[in-house]
Amino acid sequence: MKIRHNYWHKRIPIRMRLALWYLLSFGAILLIFASFLQSRIRKGLEKEADESLKLAATRIIENMADDNGKLVLADDEALAGMENDYSVYILAPDQKTVWDHFGVERALFLNPGDKPGFFTVSNRGSKNWEKHENWRVYSQPVSEGATSGWLQVMHIYDQNNLIRVVRGHLVFAVPLGMILGGIGGIFLASRALRPIDEVTQTAQRITTRDLHQRLNYDGPNDEVGRLALTFDQMLDRLQAGFERERRFTGDAAHELRTPLTALKGQIGVTLSQPRTPAEYVETLHNLEQQVDRLVRLSGDLLFMARLDYCIQQRQIEPIVLGDWLAALEDQIRPLAEAKGIILTSQIQPALTVKGNMDLLIRLFLNLLDNAIKYTPDGGAVTIEAHQADNQVLVVISDTGPGIAADQIPHLFERFYRVENDRARHHHSMGGAGLGLAIAQEIARLHGGQIMVDSVVGQGSTFTVQLPK
Amino acid sequence: MDTATRQVRRAGHLIDLSPREYAMLEYLMRHPNQVLTRTQIGEHVWNFDFYNESNVVDVYIGYLRRKIDTGSDYSLIQTIRGVGYRISEDENQA
Numbered sequence: 001m002k003i004r005h006n007y008w009h010k011r012i013p014i015r016m017r018l019a020l021w022y023l024l025s026f027g028a029i030l031l032i033f034a035s036f037l038q039s040r041i042r043k044g045l046e047k048e049a050d051e052s053l054k055l056a057a058t059r060i061i062e063n064m065a066d067d068n069g070k071l072v073l074a075d076d077e078a079l080a081g082m083e084n085d086y087s088v089y090i091l092a093p094d095q096k097t098v099w100d101h102f103g104v105e106r107a108l109f110l111n112p113g114d115k116p117g118f119f120t121v122s123n124r125g126s127k128n129w130e131k132h133e134n135w136r137v138y139s140q141p142v143s144e145g146a147t148s149g150w151l152q153v154m155h156i157y158d159q160n161n162l163i164r165v166v167r168g169h170l171v172f173a174v175p176l177g178m179i180l181g182g183i184g185g186i187f188l189a190s191r192a193l194r195p196i197d198e199v200t201q202t203a204q205r206i207t208t209r210d211l212h213q214r215l216n217y218d219g220p221n222d223e224v225g226r227l228a229l230t231f232d233q234m235l236d237r238l239q240a241g242f243e244r245e246r247r248f249t250g251d252a253a254h255e256l257r258t259p260l261t262a263l264k265g266q267i268g269v270t271l272s273q274p275r276t277p278a279e280y281v282e283t284l285h286n287l288e289q290q291v292d293r294l295v296r297l298s299g300d301l302l303f304m305a306r307l308d309y310c311i312q313q314r315q316i317e318p319i320v321l322g323d324w325l326a327a328l329e330d331q332i333r334p335l336a337e338a339k340g341i342i343l344t345s346q347i348q349p350a351l352t353v354k355g356n357m358d359l360l361i362r363l364f365l366n367l368l369d370n371a372i373k374y375t376p377d378g379g380a381v382t383i384e385a386h387q388a389d390n391q392v393l394v395v396i397s398d399t400g401p402g403i404a405a406d407q408i409p410h411l412f413e414r415f416y417r418v419e420n421d422r423a424r425h426h427h428s429m430g431g432a433g434l435g436l437a438i439a440q441e442i443a444r445l446h447g448g449q450i451m452v453d454s455v456v457g458q459g460s461t462f463t464v465q466l467p468k
Numbered sequence: 469m470d471t472a473t474r475q476v477r478r479a480g481h482l483i484d485l486s487p488r489e490y491a492m493l494e495y496l497m498r499h500p501n502q503v504l505t506r507t508q509i510g511e512h513v514w515n516f517d518f519y520n521e522s523n524v525v526d527v528y529i530g531y532l533r534r535k536i537d538t539g540s541d542y543s544l545i546q547t548i549r550g551v552g553y554r555i556s557e558d559e560n561q562a
Contacts, residue, residue, distance in 0.1 A: 317486040327530025331523060357488070358514075361527045 015189045022185030027178050034170045042163060046136075049157055050118050053138040056082055057153045064090070064151075066144040070098045087135075090142070091150040098149065116140045120157060134160060195224040203231065211239040251415045252301050255433075259294055263287060300434040303362070304414070307441055319360065321351040321385050321392065328361070329383065332368045341375050345383040353392045353466045355446050360466075363442040366435040367396050367450075367462050374400035374460070387468065391448070394464040402456040411452060412440040439464075469497060478536055478544075488513055489532050496545065496555040505552035529553055 012020070065074035071090045073079070079101055082088070090099040121135050136157035141150055199215055206213045214235060217228030270283045325347055336343040353360075371381045379399040386393055403411065410416045415433040436450075443450045447467045454460035469476050474490055476483045485493065491513045496504060506525040513528075533545050546554050 315487065323534040324527075324531050327527050327534060330530050331526050357486070357528070357531075358524060361524050365523055365527070 015186070015193055018189035018192065019182065019185035022188060023178065023182045026181035026185070027174075030174050030177050030181075034174055038163060038166060038170075041166060045162065049136045049155060050138070053118070053136060053153050053155055056086065056088070056155075057138055057140060057151055060088060060090075060151060060153070061142055064142065064144050066147045069147055071142060071144055071147055071149045072099045073101070085156040087154040089150075089152040089154075091152065093149055095150070134158070195219060196227070199224065199228050199231065206235065211235060211242055248304075248414060255297060255415055256294065259290055259297075263290055297434070300438060304434060304438055304441070307359075307438070307445065316354055316356055318352045318354050319357055321353060321394070322347050322349060324357075325364070325383055325385060325394070328364050328368065331365065332372065335369070335372050336381060339372065339375070340378045341372055342380045343372075343383075344380070345385075347383070347385040348387060351385055351387060351392055353468065355466060359442045359445070363439045363464065364394070364396075366439045367464070370435060371396050371398040371400070371460075371462070374398060376400065379459075390468050392466050392468055394466070395461060396464070397459060397461040399459040402458055403452065403454040403460055404456055405454075408452050408454065412436050412450070469494065476536070478540065481538075483536055483538075485532070485535065489528065489535070492528060492532060493536070493555075496553065499555075501554065501556055503548045503552050503554045509553065 059078045060073060063073055063075045063078035064071055066072075070092070073088075073090070079086075079088070082101075086101070088099075088101040089097055092098050116139050118136065118138050121137060134157040135154045137152060137154045139150060139152045141148065143149070195217075199217065202213075202215045214232045215228045216232070217225055219225050219228075221229075266283065266287065270280070275283075325345060329343060329345055333343055368381070368383075375381055375398045381396070381398045384395045384397070414437040416437075440450050443464055443466065448465045451463045451465065452460060453463070471494065476485055476490065476493065492509060495509065495512050509529075510525050513525075529545060529547075533543060536545075537543050544555060546556060548554055
């Protein structure tokens with residue numbers, strides 16, 4: 001589990017967080033847009049003013065004449081359309097005015113210096129100008145024949161007024177846009193999260209008693225669709241697990257109850273009338289055998305129940321098969337000898353498997369026990385091990401009665417017993433039906449499997465496939 | 469046996485043992501000439517998750533014996549039939 005950080009923003013519900021992020025990005029876009037708009041308007045106005053100043057200057061230069069060493073405007077027609085808001089100066093090289101035209105009374109003479117080009121002057125420091133009044137000025141050196149000087153054209157420049165108006169609108173428009181954006185953000189977040197709410201509500205209705213219900217989310221395969229699908233798949237696994245567990249518990253209880261009932265019956269019969277000590281001893285011997293079987297069964301049940309947990313806890317180590325199978329063989333040999341069964345092994349040298357030794361001992365002892373149990377007296381059990389591709393195959397063959405083909409698929413089921421099981425007649429030998437289930441489970445936990453091959457009347461072959 | 473480095477040598481060769489085999493051998497060697505029952509060994513080596521499975525102890529002993537007896541002419545670990553196992557320092561007892 002992750003450590004929970006108490007950052008303030010993690011405590012805001014996701015709906016509000018989404019809406020806030022939406023609002024923030026929307027506001028940022030609005031602000032960028034507003035400043036872009038403002039700067040485009042400013043640039044556009046400036047360009048327009050500059051073009052008209054340049055045009056005026058060109059017209060004046062075309063109509064300029066040299067009047068005894070002074071530059072003057074020869075034809076007043078050049079000033080057509082420049083009556084208002086324009087001021088024109090022609091200056092001598094020493095900056096003295098030699099000719100001027102005022103479109104407005106209050107226009108001021110400006111010293112252009114020797115810098116040609118455009119500039120803006122504002123009204124600051126002059127009583128003659130109106131508040132917020134700006135002038136755009138264009139200066140350029142001019143000459144007519146031998147006479148040279150400066151031309152300066154000025155125009156009232158009300159760019160800032162327009163921008164102020166635009167800005168005034170934006171001051172209202174941007175917050176209004178943000179409010180609308182915020183409402184939109186909340187709406188969008190709610191829309192986006194509604195399917196999750198639906199999934200949550202359905203999930204709340206599903207309890208352990210009601211595991212067969214599914215979300216069955218009817219929507220596109222998007223984030224929510226995948227979440228719902230994952231949830232359904234998890235429920236499938238949970239349901240299968242619960243059902244397996246329930247079946248297992250039921251089967252286990254049944255398996256324990258039957259022999260216990262039989263025990264109780266025998267005790268009752270024995271106690272119903274006085275018996276000789278010899279009879280008591282015989283009964284106790286019988287009971288002991290059955291109790292032994294119950295002890296084995298409960299041990300198997302415990303082992304099986306803990307198997308999944310065990311593999312994570314136990315270490316995996318390389319096992320040298322030759323020596324290890326020989327040790328197993330030693331273990332099983334007395335059982336084989338008691339029945340006159342010939343036990344032989346043929347193990348490819350230098351073969352190793354990676355696995356948990358405790359569990360693998362269980363696996364092979366179960367298989368070898370079975371092989372000896374089902375092989376008639378005087379038969380043969382062989383152990384053979386070799387490598388095939390990346391796997392190690394350990395083959396245990398017996399000369400027992402064999403297993404019918406229709407029973408093979410059930411062989412590894414818990415509590416399954418082959419019908420007409422002769423071994424069951426001997427209580428001391430009859431297994432609980434868990435041996436093969438445990439063996440298969442161990443092989444599976446090691447990433448391998450057990451395969452069965454059998455011919456009725458000739459014998460069975462169990463092949464354990466394990467990763468190298 | 470070097471308990472610090474957990475290395476086991478017999479007659480000079482290093483023997484490669486798993487932790488459980490090492491624990492088993494160490495337990496036997498700490499009680500020389502003493503017969504230890506399967507249950508004692510099981511409880512010592514497997515701790516809590518030992519389900520009284522004497523078979524498993526037998527197979528372990530068999531496997532361990534093969535590992536440590538390679539290249540030797542007598543077996544270090546002796547089986548005391550019906551009781552358990554014993555390790556003997558004295559070669560003559562073997």
